[in-house]
Structure formats: structure tokens, C-alpha cells
Amino acid sequence: MQTVGDSANVIVVGAGVVGCSLAFHLARAGAKVRVFDKGGICAGMSARSGALVRMHYTFAPEAELAWKSHRYFKNWSELVGGRCGFVQTGFALVVDERNRERLIANVAMLQRVGVDTQIVTTAELKKLEPEAFVEDVALAAIAVVLGTALTTLIPLHLFQVVVGTLLLLFGLRWLRKAILRFAGIIALHDEELIYQREVVALRAQGLAKTGMDWVGFTVTCKSVLLEGLEVVFVILTLGAHGTAAFHAALWGALAAGVLVLSAGLLLRQPLTHVPENWLKFSVGALLCSFGVFWGAEGFGETWPWEATTLVAILAVFLVVSWGSVRMVRRMLPQGAHIAVRNI
């Protein structure tokens, strides 16, 4: 019978970041190492860390350890192999006048350890990080305020679950209706007629000659604010990985906004020739795919091809939807045609 002692001269119990690091360095030093863990590699607290790599510590040995590990994070593929996802963004600690002396002493200690750090004034900080003062666009301002508060207080995975749930509910609603329309169970939309009816109904309810038009106010709020907040949540979810990611998401959203407006103006006429149900079907399938992707990621899924998995999820939804259209069509008697609302 083979025992552990035959294949290893060092046993590490616990495959968290400390255990794995220990085993890695012992193995590099020539030891035969075996690692045991009841849950798997990084199954405990290591998987739940904030993934923040910083050098600013007040305890010198801790700062020294962090500084030594920094070399590994920066050169991971050469020193360890593979990718660890480390992105260097910089770190700024802002203190008030009362903590000034303490900070000066702390920075002096860090510099003795070798950490590349220095004290800067507010003006110098503005020069180093000018993007931290984005305040010229309304939604960008909301995103900055909420982003700082929410991403600090609420964990990223909770955001993903909330956004995923909303997208899934919204998407399923559209997808179901589009499938029922393709199957002939509910009538295809006549968007123009619906619009005219809506206008008449709203005018009948809301337009008083004097006073506030609450119906008009609510409808406008719903249209603009909900869509806008949806964008804000997307920015927050994508940008919660750090300042650089946040700014990238913010500028990406602004660029997308300009692009969508321009595309809307250009494609307004051609799009009227695309059947409305095809558009709704595509949007429904896309929203469902994003909902499943983010919802599951929020619950801990690590998708095998990261964001590219979205294409596979979309393909699954399209195949299932196509099959559902055929299934429902077959259930109706030959030649039957009904138009039942809210079935």
C-alpha cells in the first residue's frame, strides 16, 4: 500500500492562497509537496477576498510581504505560469489634516521597505487622476455618486444577481409574447394603431387644461428614468472591478449613447421594414441571455469562455424558442387561427 509519505516529504493542509503559495515555494525549493483541502483549491475565504492588492500597510512586516508578492503579481506568467487577472491601477489614500503626521511616518516606513510611494498634495493628485472629477453629464454624475457609494457598500455579486433578475424577467416577457405571435396565438402587433390608441387614452386621462399632467409625468419618468437607470446599473456592474474599469464602462456607455442615437436617426426608416415581432424576438432572446449570464455569475458561476459564453447561451435560447414556436403551432388544429390577448 502506498502512503502519503512515499510521494511527499511535505504536506500542506489547506489549499487557500497561503497554503498554495507555501506549496509553490517549497516545490520550487525542491521539496515533494502534497496539498490537502476539504473543499478544493481556494474554496474558503481566499475565494471571497476583495481581490485588492495593495502595498499600503501600517505594519512593516506586512508591508514587506506585500511588496515582495507584488513582483509575482506583476510577472505572473513568467514566475508562476498562466494568468491571475492582476491589473495595476494605483492606489491613493486621502487623509485629513489631523492624520497628516501619522501618514508622513507611515510613508517613510513604506519607503524604507522599498514600496514605491510618495506624499502628494491635492493639486498633484488632480494632475495624477483627472478623471476622478467627472461631473459634466447628468447620468455620469449619478453613476459617479451611486457608483462610489453602492460598489463600496454592496458586493458586486449582489448587483449581478439584481441586474440579472431584472433582465431575465424583462426578456422572458418579450420572448414569450414574440413566440406566441409567431405561433399565431396572439395577433401580430400593429404598432401604429397601438400608438394612436395610447395617445387617445392618455389624453382622455391626463390632459387637464390647468394643473399638473401626472399621467404624462409618470410615463415620461418611466421611459427616461428606468432606461437611464438600467444603463447606470450596467455601468456599475461592469465598473465595479476598479476605477479604470469604471471609467471605461462610463465612457463606453456615453459612446454607446451617441452611437445608438446616431444609428437610430440613420436606421429609422430601414428598421420600419423589419417586422416588429422579429425585433422583439431578438431583443427578448438577448435579454434572457444576459439575464442568465449575469444572474449565474452573481451566484458564483465562472463561465468557461467568460463573456464569449453569451453567444452560446443566446444560441440555446434561439434553438429552444424556435422549437417552442413549432411545438405550439402543432398543438393548434390545422388551419386554426386565434387572437387571444393575455393568454
Next chain:
Amino acid sequence: MQLFKVIWNNTYGLLVDDGQLALGALAGLTATGAFSALAPPATVYAYTGPMLLVWTCLLVVSNLYAAGHHAARLVASHAVHTGTREVGEATGAEHRM
């Protein structure tokens, strides 16, 4: 109060068309959350997503099957009611399942 009611109706209408489908989706998400909290991490990393995807697909298919079944019954009853096997439009029927 009226304003809140209108806002609620608009928000509810934005997300929910069929109550069973919405409840099924929420149940699936809750079950996925429970699974991720109870299962070993390696299983969570690998199976949470496929589980939610399969659940959602089954939900869509079963919901549409029920809708199709209901529609077929409506068509049949309409045919019986009019005493004909020729099936016409039942546009007046507004029925919530």
C-alpha cells in the same frame, strides 16, 4: 397614492406579462442561489450557470406548452359552441391563465 399606483402598474407591466412565468423565473433564481450557498465551491463554479439556463429553457417550453394547450381548448370550445369544425377567430376572448 394614485401616482404610486400608476408607477407600480407601469413597473409591474414592464417586467411581468405572465405571472406563472415570472414566478417560475424567480423560483429558478432562488433555487440557484440556494444551490450556490449549499454546494461545494467547485460544483458551484461549474454548474450554477448551466443549471439556471436549463431551468429557464424548461420554464419557457412548459409555459408555452400550457399556453398552446389552453389556446387549443379555446379553439375547440369555440368550434363546439358554433356547432362547426371550421375554426374561425375568437378575437373577443380575453382570458388570463
